[in-house]
Amino acid sequence: MALINENYLKLQAGYLFPEIGRRVSEFMAANPDKEVIKMGIGDVTKPLSPAIIKAFHAGVEEMANSETFRGYGPEQGYGFLREAIAENAYQKNGIEISADEIFVSDGSKSDTGNIQDIFGNDNKIAICDPSYPVYVDTTVMAGKTGDCKANGHYDGIVYMPCTVENNFVPDFPDQVPDLIFLCYPNNPTGTVATKAELKKWVDYALEHKSIILFDAAYEAFITDDDIPHSIYEIEGAKKVAIEFRSFSKTAGFTGTRCAYTVVPNELEAFGTDGKAYPVKPLWNRRQSTKFNGVSYPVQKAAAATFSEEGKKEVAETIAYYLGNAKIMRESMREIGYEVYGGENSPYVWVKTKDGMSSWDFFDKVLNEANVVGTPGSGFGPAGEGYFRFSAFADRENVIEAMERIKNLK
Ligand SMILES: *Cc1c(COP(=O)(O)O)cnc(C)c1O
Numbered sequence: 001m002a003l004i005n006e007n008y009l010k011l012q013a014g015y016l017f018p019e020i021g022r023r024v025s026e027f028m029a030a031n032p033d034k035e036v037i038k039m040g041i042g043d044v045t046k047p048l049s050p051a052i053i054k055a056f057h058a059g060v061e062e063m064a065n066s067e068t069f070r071g072y073g074p075e076q077g078y079g080f081l082r083e084a085i086a087e088n089a090y091q092k093n094g095i096e097i098s099a100d101e102i103f104v105s106d107g108s109k110s111d112t113g114n115i116q117d118i119f120g121n122d123n124k125i126a127i128c129d130p131s132y133p134v135y136v137d138t139t140v141m142a143g144k145t146g147d148c149k150a151n152g153h154y155d156g157i158v159y160m161p162c163t164v165e166n167n168f169v170p171d172f173p174d175q176v177p178d179l180i181f182l183c184y185p186n187n188p189t190g191t192v193a194t195k196a197e198l199k200k201w202v203d204y205a206l207e208h209k210s211i212i213l214f215d216a217a218y219e220a221f222i223t224d225d226d227i228p229h230s231i232y233e234i235e236g237a238k239k240v241a242i243e244f245r246s247f248s249k250t251a252g253f254t255g256t257r258c259a260y261t262v263v264p265n266e267l268e269a270f271g272t273d274g275k276a277y278p279v280k281p282l283w284n285r286r287q288s289t290k291f292n293g294v295s296y297p298v299q300k301a302a303a304a305t306f307s308e309e310g311k312k313e314v315a316e317t318i319a320y321y322l323g324n325a326k327i328m329r330e331s332m333r334e335i336g337y338e339v340y341g342g343e344n345s346p347y348v349w350v351k352t353k354d355g356m357s358s359w360d361f362f363d364k365v366l367n368e369a370n371v372v373g374t375p376g377s378g379f380g381p382a383g384e385g386y387f388r389f390s391a392f393a394d395r396e397n398v399i400e401a402m403e404r405i406k407n408l409k
Contacts, residue, residue, distance in 0.1 A: 007143045016378035017041060027366055037401040039389050040372040044252045049313030055304035059297030070296045075288045077104025081299045085260055088306040095232045101264050103287055106294055108217050108246040108259040113138035115213060118282040119179060126158040126177030128170055130188055130379030135181045152381045161382040169197045176208050183215035188379045188388045189349040190341020192227045198234050205240035211269060212241040220250040220318055222344045238264035251305045251314045258294055258302040321346045324398045325391035331402035346391040361387050369404035
């Protein structure tokens with residue numbers, strides 16, 4: 001008798017985006033004459049830029065030619081891309097990360113989920129509330145939790161509320177966690193962490209021999225000079241942090257798939273006997289065993305994001321999205337909403353009025369303004385009473401959506 005992984009039965013059904021899709025389809029079926037504007041799901045809308053496409057095509061051509069054809073590549077990524085990442089994303093900013101500490105992958109979603117493979121089952125895992133759902137769900141799948149409680153929290157996970165009061169950067173929890181997921185600029189709140197706030201967490205991890213799993217998927221949206229782009233800007237972080245970055249939101253690779261994870265040589269974790277082990281060889285082994293690398297043309301395309309042209313084009317697209325975020329932020333403020341994020345991030349986090357629930361606000365905005373956003377409660381109980389707007393949209397749609405919301409009663 002084949003047994004299932006019963007941890008999957010603990011996962012909550014009615015996942016956020018399918019539920020949004022269901023309500024939107026239902027509305028559209030009932031109101032075929034209404035034009036619905038979608039600012040919900042966190043997916044880019046602009047195409048890959050010319051320099052990236054050119055490199056992508058050249059990579060495809062190489063695959064068509066017997067002299068330049070390539071089969072399996074290195075599981076860790078091609079040297080040209082790892083070098084380009086180390087140099088452009090780190091060394092140019094004064095951070096000493098070398099190419100051999102960089103692992104190219106098909107996405108930060110998979111990496112943030114897969115990373116738990118190399119850590120023991122008895123680790124206490126801390127996750128922000130609200131958060132990107134992948135951290136919680138993959139922790140459940142890995143069997144590191146009990147059941148989901150009535151409040152939407154799983155037994156066994158240490159939840160760290162991120163609220164207005166703590167500036168959306170978590171306080172230290174009552175129980176000391178071993179693995180700590182942090183994401184800045186944050187999805188869903190669109191807020192950032194200062195150097196001082198990240199230093200607090202790095203020092204905490206150093207003190208408790210914990211490891212920070214730092215998701216920097218939105219790093220490219222940072223515009224304030226004093227906001228750190230990398231956890232490794234904090235002294236000591238290479239001893240206690242893994243960083244995840246992705247070309248998805250940075251350069252429009254959500255459908256193309258390329259990301260990378262940094263596992264510093266200095267990073268150590270421990271055996272139950274207290275003996276220290278370097279973490280990098282474990283991740284290298286994990287990837288070499290279960291992953292066969294990213295396709296060559298895609299890696300060529302990713303490397304092109306670091307060319308002069310590529311950088312310029314990527315920066316223009318990001319500025320466009322940030323321009324959308326600014327319009328959303330200012331429009332919502334103008335009509336009296338409390339608004340967070342959206343300055344160094346494509347997400348704007350809006351507090352509903354008069355204690356209205358996230359889903360009630362979703363329905364109101366859908367039914368009366370025909371605009372789709374994301375209910376904050378879908379990212380965790382502490383997101384209740386908030387609503388996320390995504391700036392990944394066309395400018396004219398953003399302007400139109402904001403006009404409609406301004407005219408709501
Ligand atoms: C979009 C996103 C990612 C990127 O995922 P990919 O698999 O690289 O496309 C990672 N983390 C967060 C928080 C995200 O929102």
